[in-house]
Amino acid sequence: MRVSTNTALIRRNARIGQIASVVGLVVLVGGLVVSYRNPEQVPLTWGSLIVGFVLTQLGIYFGNRWSRRPRADEHLEQAMKGLDSSYTLYNYQSPASHLLVGPAGVWVFATRSQSGTVTYEKGRWRKRGGSAGSVLIRILGREGFGRPDIELRDDVTAIEKFFQKKLDELEPPPVQAAMIFTHPDVRIEA
Numbered sequence: 001m002r003v004s005t006n007t008a009l010i011r012r013n014a015r016i017g018q019i020a021s022v023v024g025l026v027v028l029v030g031g032l033v034v035s036y037r038n039p040e041q042v043p044l045t046w047g048s049l050i051v052g053f054v055l056t057q058l059g060i061y062f063g064n065r066w067s068r069r070p071r072a073d074e075h076l077e078q079a080m081k082g083l084d085s086s087y088t089l090y091n092y093q094s095p096a097s098h099l100l101v102g103p104a105g106v107w108v109f110a111t112r113s114q115s116g117t118v119t120y121e122k123g124r125w126r127k128r129g130g131s132a133g134s135v136l137i138r139i140l141g142r143e144g145f146g147r148p149d150i151e152l153r154d155d156v157t158a159i160e161k162f163f164q165k166k167l168d169e170l171e172p173p174p175v176q177a178a179m180i181f182t183h184p185d186v187r188i189e190a
Contacts, residue, residue: 002088002089003091004088004089010092013065013066014066014067016058016066017061017067020055020056020058020059021056027055072182073091073092075111076098076109079180080100086102088100088101094162096108096155096159097110097111098111106163106173106176107177108175109178113181114183115183115185116128116129118145118187120149
């Protein structure tokens with residue numbers, strides 16, 4: 001299998017995560033210093049708390065997605081390494097994050113790295129349990145589960161439009177979708 005990954009995007013987003021984390025912590029510490037030295041500066045203290053919190057959360061999001069190894073693209077590459085050279089996996093180079101093109105058709109993948117029990121009932125995704133640690137760390141330190149069904153639908157639509165624009169009069173191939181869970185401690189109940 002051939003793999004084409006946008007490494008420049010990965011490096012850039014990993015760097016954004018690092019910078020946002022450091023700047024967020026500096027702003028939070030600055031707000032703490034201001035609150036002790038000048039307690040009357042309540043708006044400045046609250047502003048630095050909000051800005052620092054947002055920057056820190058942005059840094060955690062980018063860090064989890066782009067810096068933490070193995071990343072989603074690395075998981076997919078490892079899982080599909082047995083495919084022959086007639087398949088190509090495109091990571092972060094199309095309207096969908098992960099696109100596999102080959103004799104089996106065109107596939108769009110949505111990845112999730114949460115642990116615990118994931119259920120899909122009555123059109124709703126739910127995640128229970130998972131990583132150990134305090135509730136605060138689990139809430140603030142992990143990426144939300146979101147709506148992978150909607151993400152996949154939107155990615156399929158974007159790829160279909162992309163093909164229609166690029167292929168002009170040719171019939172675009174059907175696009176299929178799959179949800180991929182990469183964490184080793186996930187249990188799926190559908």
